Amino acid sequence: MTTSIKQLPDIEQVLSGNGACGGCPATMALRIVGKALGPNAIMLLTPSCSVASMGMTPRLAYNWPCINITFATAGSSASGITHALEIMQEKGRLQGELPTVFSWVGDGGTYDIGFQALSAAAERNDNMIFFCYNNEAYSNTGVQRSGATPRGSFTTTTPAGKRQPKKNMALLMLEHNIPYVATATVAYPGDLYDKVVKAKNIPGMKYIEILAPAI
Numbered sequence: 001m002t003t004s005i006k007q008l009p010d011i012e013q014v015l016s017g018n019g020a021c022g023g024c025p026a027t028m029a030l031r032i033v034g035k036a037l038g039p040n041a042i043m044l045l046t047p048s049c050s051v052a053s054m055g056m057t058p059r060l061a062y063n064w065p066c067i068n069i070t071f072a073t074a075g076s077s078a079s080g081i082t083h084a085l086e087i088m089q090e091k092g093r094l095q096g097e098l099p100t101v102f103s104w105v106g107d108g109g110t111y112d113i114g115f116q117a118l119s120a121a122a123e124r125n126d127n128m129i130f131f132c133y134n135n136e137a138y139s140n141t142g143v144q145r146s147g148a149t150p151r152g153s154f155t156t157t158t159p160a161g162k163r164q165p166k167k168n169m170a171l172l173m174l175e176h177n178i179p180y181v182a183t184a185t186v187a188y189p190g191d192l193y194d195k196v197v198k199a200k201n202i203p204g205m206k207y208i209e210i211l212a213p214a215i
């Protein structure tokens with residue numbers, strides 16, 4: 001049975017005082033993801049609203065070690081971190097359970113700019129969770145169209161409405177034969193939580209797309 005919102009753990013990885021807009025669905029989704037992942041994780045972020053919201057050291061709003069990376073490298077940077085951790089464990093320099101390595105990337109960074117490195121990491125089946133939080137546009141820079149913007153949508157670069165349909169990104173990821181692909185939405189927090197818990201316990205590449213419309 002799906003976890004109910006009342007059963008979600010108390011743990012908070014997204015801290016108060018963050019810079020998100022009030023009611024930001026992507027930040028709410030990240031809060032649920034944090035409850036599922038717990039503190040033993042390393043977060044990678046590409047330029048996005050979530051980076052703008054995270055604040056600055058020493059007052060980071062996300063309670064994990066966080067690495068800001070360039071747009072094109074969410075897949076490859078996470079691959080590097082995950083392999084480094086495995087080697088450290090092999091050499092006995094890291095005890096206990098390996099942290100979950102996860103990329104937290106917008107739709108622009110996933111569908112368009114970071115697609116190549118994501119595809120390559122998926123093809124290698126590197127051990128990570130790649131989250132695409134999908135607000136269906138390049139929101140942080142003023143709402144330009146992305147490959148995830150639905151047909152007909154008005155954005156600053158499609159003032160007459162976007163002519164093309166959105167990419168089927170989850171299907172593209174399935175075609176990589178990775179062990180886990182899921183779609184979720186911030187509207188169903190218990191379902192999102194369950195999917196992240198499941199992904200956390202599967203070795204290899206996991207792709208989770210979260211619809212979090214914010215415009």
Ligand SMILES: Cc1ncc(C[n+]2csc(CCOP(=O)(O)OP(=O)(O)O)c2C)c(N)n1
Nearest residue numbers: 047048049106107108109137138139140141
């Ligand atoms: C290579 C590169 N191109 C453009 C930018 C400018 N930029 C910063 S955030 C952003 C929008 C990102 O969109 P998305 O990944 O969907 O995340 P969202 O802002 O919607 O949360 C852009 C275009 C950048 N930082 N680096």
Ligand SMILES: [Mg+2]
Nearest residue numbers: 106107137139
């Ligand atoms: Mg976006």
